Amino acid sequence: xxxxxTRKASSGASSLSALARSLRSTRPVVSTAQLCTPExxxxxxxxxxxxxxxxxxxxxxxxxxxxxxxxLTCFQSHGPLQMWTRPFCSSGDLVDAVVxxxxxxxxxxxxxxxxxxxxxxxxxxxPIAQIETDxxxxxxxxxxxxxxxxxxxxxxxxxxxxxxxAVISKTGEGVVSHVAPSEEQSAATAPQSSPPAEEKKEEPxxxxxxxxxxxxxxESSAKRSAAEPILPPKDRERRxxxxxxxxxxxxxxxxxxxxxxxxxxxxxxxxxxxxKLRSDYKDAFVEKHGVKLGLxxxxxxxxxxxxxxxxxxxAVIDGDDIIYxxxxxxxIAVGTKKGLVVPVIRNxxxxxxxxxxxxxxxxxxKATDGTISIDEMTGGTFTISNGGVYGSLLSTPIINPxxxxxxxxxxIVSRPMVVGGNIVPxxxxxxxxxYDHRLIDGREAVFFLRKIKDIVEDPRRLLLDI
Numbered sequence: 379x380x381x382x383x384t385r386k387a388s389s390g391a392s393s394l395s396a397l398a399r400s401l402r403s404t405r406p407v408v409s410t411a412q413l414c415t416p417e418x419x420x421x422x423x424x425x426x427x428x429x430x431x432x433x434x435x436x437x438x439x440x441x442x443x444x445x446x447x448x449x450l451t452c453f454q455s456h457g458p459l460q461m462w463t464r465p466f467c468s469s470g471d472l473v474d475a476v477v478x479x480x481x482x483x484x485x486x487x488x489x490x491x492x493x494x495x496x497x498x499x500x501x502x503x504x505p506i507a508q509i510e511t512d513x514x515x516x517x518x519x520x521x522x523x524x525x526x527x528x529x530x531x532x533x534x535x536x537x538x539x540x541x542x543x544a545v546i547s548k549t550g551e552g553v554v555s556h557v558a559p560s561e562e563q564s565a566a567t568a569p570q571s572s573p574p575a576e577e578k579k580e581e582p583x584x585x586x587x588x589x590x591x592x593x594x595x596x597e598s599s600a601k602r603s604a605a606e607p608i609l610p611p612k613d614r615e616r617r618x619x620x621x622x623x624x625x626x627x628x629x630x631x632x633x634x635x636x637x638x639x640x641x642x643x644x645x646x647x648x649x650x651x652x653x654k655l656r657s658d659y660k661d662a663f664v665e666k667h668g669v670k671l672g673l674x675x676x677x678x679x680x681x682x683x684x685x686x687x688x689x690x691x692x693a694v695i696d697g698d699d700i701i702y703x704x705x706x707x708x709x710i711a712v713g714t715k716k717g718l719v720v721p722v723i724r725n726x727x728x729x730x731x732x733x734x735x736x737x738x739x740x741x742x743x744k745a746t747d748g749t750i751s752i753d754e755m756t757g758g759t760f761t762i763s764n765g766g767v768y769g770s771l772l773s774t775p776i777i778n779p780x781x782x783x784x785x786x787x788x789x790i791v792s793r794p795m796v797v798g799g800n801i802v803p804x805x806x807x808x809x810x811x812x813y814d815h816r817l818i819d820g821r822e823a824v825f826f827l828r829k830i831k832d833i834v835e836d837p838r839r840l841l842l843d844i
Contacts, residue, residue: 473522474530475544477509477537480516481752486538487511488622489531496526500546507543508748512626513755515716515748524548534619623717634777639815642774645827647834649790649805652676655837667732674710675734677762677830679840681785682706682727684829685760688822691783692759695817709758709778710738712745713768719745720778722758766790766807775812782817785830786810 480487490510500506505517506526520526527545531537620628634640656671663671685692685706693702708726712719721741723734744750761778766789775786788808795804811827833839 471548472527473524473546473548474542475506475518475520475546477518477539477541477543478516479539480509480511481513484511484513484752486536487516489533489535489537489543490515490621491533492529494526496528498526500524500526509537510622510716512622513719513752514750515623518543520544520546522546522548621716623719627718630779631776634779637779638777638782640774640777640812641815641820641823642810642812643820643823643827644772644808644810645831647807647809647831648795649673649807649834652834652837653790653805663732667736669732669735669739671731672735672738674738674762674764675731676834676837677785677787678708678723678726678729678734678738679731680830680833681708681760681762683833683840683843684826686727687829688826690818690822691813691826693817694759694780694782695814696780700817703759706760707758709761709781710741711761711763711778712742714745714748716748719750719755720758720761721745721750721754722756724757761785762787772808772810774810777812777814783811783813783823783826786812 477487487509488511490508492507494500494506500520500523502521502523503519506520507518509516509518524546527547529544531541531543537543652673655676656673660671663669689702692706693700695701705725706727708723709720710723712721721744723729723737723741726734729737741750741754744754758778759781761775761781761784763775763784764787765773765775766787770788771791772788773786775784777784786809788810790805790807792803793806794801795806797804809827809830811823813823
């Protein structure tokens with residue numbers, strides 16, 4: 379759709395239309411008056427251009443304005459109108475890069491770091507800073523191509539959506555190259571040369587006889603160490619502020635310990651058949667689906683079957699009520715350099731092995747790159763944490779609120795097992811289920827873990843639904 383709205387003024391009788399009411403008559407006064415009229419043009423992409431036409435009235439003159447043309451013309455093409463916006467504020471050559479919208483549940487964030495320096499050249503939509511929130515890291519991008527003139531905010535500042543972060547010059551005129559603060563300070567504090575001072579003659583000072591000082595015996599080091607413990611020197615310690623993500627993780631985990639009656643039950647799984655299934659069909663699986671067949675998809679399918687058999691594990695306490703969820707959203711714990719994030723696989727019950735593997739790879743890549751969104755980490759009815767990728771042999775995972783249980787996977791170790799009366803080596807894995815004992819009894823927890831063990835040890839059960 380293309381729209382043009384024009385408003386112009388000329389001499390003559392005044393009009394009584396709505397637009398003409400905003401026009402004023404300027405009579406002879408001592409000072410000059412400036413009359414302006416705007417013209418607005420909007421195209422189908424939602425971009426509006428505003429132009430102003432001004433007339434300067436000199437002293438001793440007057441101008442009576444009336445509306446000469448009032449037109450609103452719209453040409454709308456077929457199809458829906460798509461609007462797009464980029465957060466910035468423009469003033470001629472300079473544009474402001476501001477903090478974008480960060481999500482419904484996020485009101486502010488911390489300016490973690492600047493990716494550019496004043497004087498650097500940036501392209502349109504190129505990230506220039508990163509905002510750290512309780513859940514994700516969001517980029518502040520340049521609204522236009524140009525040169526960074528200056529930064530308005532500082533690292534560590536708490537910023538809200540719409541806060542100005544930097545000023546971008548589209549032409550790069552008047553931008554001074556970046557100078558380190560230490561260089562500016564050294565230049566400002568450089569000593570100025572002064573004329574040589576006149577030499578003064580030294581007069582002989584009278585000699586004073588010093589009395590010998592008798593040193594007192596020091597206290598024994600044993601008594602001093604007993605009263606004052608020796609602490610390590612402060613120069614060997616570093617104090618850094620916690621990131622928002624780390625503070626959020628710490629708060630949620632501590633709340634989990636304070637709220638839930640945590641109890642963990644264990645079992646061990648023979649991984650022979652699942653590993654053989656992956657080894658036999660890995661090439662054909664990649665050729666057809668374009669993704670590798672891993673072990674996580676087998677555990678997700680086993681968890682879905684076990685949750686359907688034990689719906690209490692999928693429920694949660696809300697006040698004096700119990701909420702039973704008739705859907706299964708599996709949260710996968712992913713460790714990144716910035717902290718722990720838990721993306722969610724939606725409607726896992728309706729997915730096959732290939733769908734699960736594709737979704738896991740997609741979410742893990744986003745979590746590692748820091749591009750995962752809030753919606754992709756919201757919700758979840760059950761969590762799977764795989765500490766085995768880091769070599770963990772056994773652990774007791776902590777529940778991720780507002781869920782009621784979490785499954786912990788661990789490393790696969792070849793151990794001697796008794797099979798058919800013979801001792802043979804088998805690839806074994808310990809699995810752990812931490813659950814809220816207020817809601818889940820030990821019977822349901824053991825049956826749940828046993829169900830996962832049976833399916834992983836014999837994946838054919840998934841085909842027969844047993």
